[in-house]
Amino acid sequence: MYQYIERQAALALPRLKELRMDLHRHPETAWNEIRTTKLIADLLSKEGYDVVCGAAVAGHETGVIATLHCGSQTGPVVALRFDIDALPVKESDAFDHLPFREGFASSHPGLMHACGHDGHTAIGIGCAILLSRMKEKLNGTIKLIFQPAEEGARGALPIVKKGWLDDVDYFMAAHIFNMPPDFPTQYNIIPGVSHSFATTKTDIIFHGKSAHAAHPSQGIDVIPAMANLILRLNQIHGEGFIHTGTIQAGSGRNIIADYGKMELETRAPSTGQDHRLNALLRESAEKIQKQYGVSVDLQVTGSAPSLESSPSLVSQITALFETEVPGLHPWPHMTEFPASEDAAHMINRVKERGGQALFMLFPASLAADLHHCDFDFPMELLSLGVTAFVSCIFFLLSKKS
Numbered sequence: 001m002y003q004y005i006e007r008q009a010a011l012a013l014p015r016l017k018e019l020r021m022d023l024h025r026h027p028e029t030a031w032n033e034i035r036t037t038k039l040i041a042d043l044l045s046k047e048g049y050d051v052v053c054g055a056a057v058a059g060h061e062t063g064v065i066a067t068l069h070c071g072s073q074t075g076p077v078v079a080l081r082f083d084i085d086a087l088p089v090k091e092s093d094a095f096d097h098l099p100f101r102e103g104f105a106s107s108h109p110g111l112m113h114a115c116g117h118d119g120h121t122a123i124g125i126g127c128a129i130l131l132s133r134m135k136e137k138l139n140g141t142i143k144l145i146f147q148p149a150e151e152g153a154r155g156a157l158p159i160v161k162k163g164w165l166d167d168v169d170y171f172m173a174a175h176i177f178n179m180p181p182d183f184p185t186q187y188n189i190i191p192g193v194s195h196s197f198a199t200t201k202t203d204i205i206f207h208g209k210s211a212h213a214a215h216p217s218q219g220i221d222v223i224p225a226m227a228n229l230i231l232r233l234n235q236i237h238g239e240g241f242i243h244t245g246t247i248q249a250g251s252g253r254n255i256i257a258d259y260g261k262m263e264l265e266t267r268a269p270s271t272g273q274d275h276r277l278n279a280l281l282r283e284s285a286e287k288i289q290k291q292y293g294v295s296v297d298l299q300v301t302g303s304a305p306s307l308e309s310s311p312s313l314v315s316q317i318t319a320l321f322e323t324e325v326p327g328l329h330p331w332p333h334m335t336e337f338p339a340s341e342d343a344a345h346m347i348n349r350v351k352e353r354g355g356q357a358l359f360m361l362f363p364a365s366l367a368a369d370l371h372h373c374d375f376d377f378p379m380e381l382l383s384l385g386v387t388a389f390v391s392c393i394f395f396l397l398s399k400k401s
Contacts, residue, residue, distance in 0.1 A: 001137070001394060001398070002324045002325045002326075002391050002394070003326065005130070005134075005325075005387055005390050005391050005394060006325060006326065006327050006387045006391075008130050008133075009126065009130065009383040009384075009386040009387040009390065010383050012126050012129070012130070012383065012386065013379070013380070013382060013383045015126075016122045016123070016125075016126045016379075016382040016383065016386070017379050017382065019121075019122045019125060019126075020118050020119055020121075020122040020379065020382060021099075021102075021104035022039075022104075023036065023039075023113065023118035023121055023122060024099055024104050024105070024106065024113050024118045025104050025105070025106065025107050026106075026107060026108065027086030027087075027106050027108055027111040027112055027113045027118070028062075028084075028085065028086055028108075028111070029085055029086055029087065029088060029111060029151070030085045030148060030149035030150075030151055030152055030154055030155065031060045031061070031062055031085075031148055031149050031154075032062070032085075033062040033063070033084050033085055033148050034061060034062060036062070036084050036085075036121065037053050037054075037061070037062045037063060037064055037084070037146070037148070038053075040053075040064045040066075040084070040121065040124075040125065040146050041053045041064050041066075043125055043128070043129075044064065044066040044125070044128050044144070047128055047129055047132040048068065048132050048135075049066035049067060049068050049128065049132070049144070050066070050067040050068075050069075051064060051065070051066050051067075052064070052065045052066075052067075053065070056162070057148075057159060057162070057164075058147070058148060058149070058155055058158040058159045058162065059158050059162070060148065060149075060158075062084075062148040062149075063084070063145075063146060063147060063148040063155065063159070064144075064145075064146040065143065065144070065145055065146075065159075065164055066128060066143070066144040066146070067141060067142070067143050067144075068128075068131060068132060068135060068141070068142040068144075069141050070135040070136075070138035070139060070140055070141065070142065070397060071135075071136070071138055071139035071140070072139050072140075075138075075139040075140025075141065075397060076140045076141075076169040076170060076396060076397060077140060077141045077142075077143060077167050077168050077169050077170075078140065078141070078142055078143070078168070078169065078170045078171075078172070078392075078393055078396055078397060079142075079143040079144075079145055079164075079165065079168040079170070079171045079172070079346075079350075080124065080127060080142075080143070080144050080145065080171075080172050080173065080389055080393075081145045081147055081156075081171070081172070081173040081343050081346055082117075082120045082121055082123065082124030082144070082145070082146050082147065082173075083117045083120055083121075083146075083147050083148075083150035083155070083343075084117055084120075084121050084146050084147060084148055084150075085117055085148055085149055085150055085151050085155070086106075086111055086112060086113045086114070086115075086117060086118070086151075087111070087112055087113070087114045087115060087151055087371060088110060088111060089110075089111070089112040089114040089371065089372075089373055090109065090110050090112065090373060091105050091106045091112040091114070091373055092105075092373040092374045093105070094374070097367070097374055097376065098367065098376050099376060112373065112375075113375075114370065114371050114372060114373065114375040115151065115370050115371060115375070116175065116176035116370070116375070116377055117150065119176055119377055119381060119382060119385070120174070120175070120176070120385075121146065122382050123174075123381075123382055123385035123386055123389065124144055124146060126382065126383075126385070126386040127144070127385075127386050127389045127390055127393075128144055130386060130390050131390060131393060134390075134394070137394070137398060138393070138394070138397040138398060139397055139398070140396075140397040142393060142397070143164070143168065145159065145164065145346075147159060147343075149302075150341075150342055150343075152201050152301060152302045153199055153201055153302035153303050153304040153340060153342040154201075154301060154302040154342070155342065156304070156342035156343055156344075156345040156346050157302075157303070157342065157345045159346070160345050160346055160349045165346050165349040165350055165353075166349070166353060168349075168350050168353075168355055169350075169355045169356070170313065170350075170355060170356055170357070170396055171346055171347060171350040171355065171356075171357035171358075172357065172358055172359075172360065172389065172392055173341075173343040173346070173347075173359050173360075174359065174360040174361065174362055174385065174388070174389070175337065175339075175341065175359075175360075175361055175362070176361075176362050176364065176366075176377050176381055177190070177337070177361040177362060177363045177364070178363075178364070178365075178366040178369045178370065179363035179364060179365060183331075183334070183363060184331065185365075186329060187329045187330065187331035187363070188327075188328065188329050188362075188363065188364075188384060189321065189328050189329065189330050189331070189360060189361070189362060189363070189384070189388055190330070190331055190332070190334050190360060190361035190362075190363060191314055191317045191318045191321060191330045191332060191358065191360055192309035192310075192313070192314030192317065192318070192332075192335075192358035192359060192360060193307070193309055193334070193335050193336060193337045193359050193360075193361060194308050194309055194311075194314075194335040194336075195269070195306060195307070195308065195335055195336045195337070196304075196306050196307045196336070196337040196338075196339060196340055196341050196344065196359075197240075197267040197268065197269065197274075197306065197338070197339060197340045198267070198268050198269075198270060198271040198273070198274035198303075198304060198305050198306040198340065198344075199265055199266060199267045199268075199274065199303065199304050199340035200265065200266045200274055200277075200278050200300060200302075200303045201263075201264075201265045201300065201301045201302040201303065202263075202264055202265065202266075202278070202281070202298055202299065202300050202301065203261060203262070203263055203298075203299045203301055204229075204261070204262045204264065204285060204296060204297070204298055204299075205259075205260075205261055205296070205297040205299065206222035206225060206226055206249070206259065206260035206261070206262075206294050206295065206296055207222070207258065207259060207294060207295040207297075208220035208221055208222040208225070208256070208257065208258040208259070208260075208292075208293075208294045208295075209256070209258050210255060210256055210257075210258035211255075211256040212254065212255070212256070213253070213254040213255060213256060214254075216256060218256075219256030219258065220256070220258070220292070220293050220294055221256045221257055221292075222249055222257050222258065222259065222260040222292075222294050223249050223250060223257045223260065224292060225260075225288050225289075225291075225292035225294045225296075226247060226249060226260050226262060228288055228291070228292070229262075229284060229285060229288045230244055230247075230262075232284045232287075232288070233264070233281065233284060236277070236280055236281075236284075239268050239269075239273040239276055239277050240266060240267050240268025240269065240273055240274060240277050241266070241267060241268075242264060242265070242266050242277065242281060243264060243265055243266075243267070244262055244263075244264045245263045245264060245265065246261075246262065246263040247260070247261075247262050248260065248261045248262075249261070266278055266281065267340060269306070270306050271305040271306050274305075274306075281298070282298060285298060302342070303342070304340045304341055304342040304344050304345065305344045305345065305348060306344065307337070307341055307343065307344035307347050307348075307359050308347070309347070309357060309358035309359050310351065310356035310357055310358060312356060313356040313357065313358050314332070314358050316395070317330075317358060317392055317395070318330050318332050320391065320392070320395050321388070321391070324391070324395075325387065325388075325391050327384070327387060328384070328387060328388060328391070331363075334361075337359070337361060339370065341359065343359060344359075347359065360388060362381050362384060362385055362388075364377055364378050364381055365378075
């Protein structure tokens with residue numbers, strides 16, 4: 001059966017390529033994935049899934065939960081998560097950038113699928129189609145979660161709070177990954193990671209007092225306060241780092257700036273270290289507020305704990321790939337994902353309720369790393385991803401007769 005799954009995934013590759021290229025042409029950022037949501041919902045409805053989209057998913061207009069009941073509904077519930085949003089990145093128009101050369105670069109200036117979520121979505125749809133054709137061989141429930149707003153770590157936690165993970169026995173997600181230079185190229189999948197960066201996304205709002213620039217003593221300028229805070233934050237080392245992504249302040253060269261905003265994030269090797277890093281951030285902001293007389297308001301917009309796959313499930317899936325799926329060659333010795341991933345909220349929820357979870361990586365030699373304007377990935381990862389996920393579901397839900 002596993003060879004059948006692999007063959008079907010390979011046969012689906014032309015359609016998956018077309019789908020990925022269509023998604024790549026039409027990138028949509030967090031909470032704006034209107035077209036993407038409709039495309040997914042329409043396709044999966046035709047495949048016989050019970051489809052929920054809109055506010056019931058995560059409290060916004062976007063995102064899809066698609067459920068397929070197979071055989072006896074008393075069997076396990078398996079959930080797969082696929083992220084669907086893009087980034088505010090201007091895509092490269094260099095001729096050696098494949099999407100530009102082949103005519104499927106972003107049609108929305110300043111927006112781009114620069115993290116592989118177009119590929120993840122195509123993989124998810126490919127899984128949905130193949131699983132719908134296999135449902136008579138399965139026993140249990142499949143729940144496909146097409147998550148909005150992964151960028152900024154905003155989309156997973158609302159889905160958890162809506163209760164969509166509360167009945168899940170097994171949870172799986174994955175990410176396309178740029179293999180490091182020393183990675184053994186004969187391996188093409190990492191079956192489960194036990195570590196990622198924890199992160200907290202924060203907006204800091206500054207309020208001062210406007211005045212004519214010729215009379216600075218009559219105002220309270222937020223710009224020196226912001227500059228000093230950035231210098232302080234850059235001196236925090238050891239437990240992780242704080243990165244300032246955007247700075248906005250002031251309305252004119254001859255006006256004392258009374259408003260400013262910084263968008264920043266913390267990243268740390270563990271959830272506890274990230275919490276301590278954010279305590280230092282708040283402490284630094286309070287000192288700046290007192291020193292400069294400005295008002296400082298910290299607003300957390302997203303977060304992700306460090307993720308940890310369930311060791312037992314990782315061992316089972318590693319053995320499955322090694323012995324049953326000819327095209328998958330698992331490398332179990334790399335356990336770290338050097339980025340952050342808000343699917344960790346879903347993993348934690350499933351584990352808290354007695355289930356098991358894993359987060360896989362699909363390593364490849366990418367054109368450029370994640371979040372880069374030249375980012376692209378080999379299309380063959382689409383069929384590999386379908387093979388991996390569907391094989392896992394067949395292993396967990398196949399009828400025992």
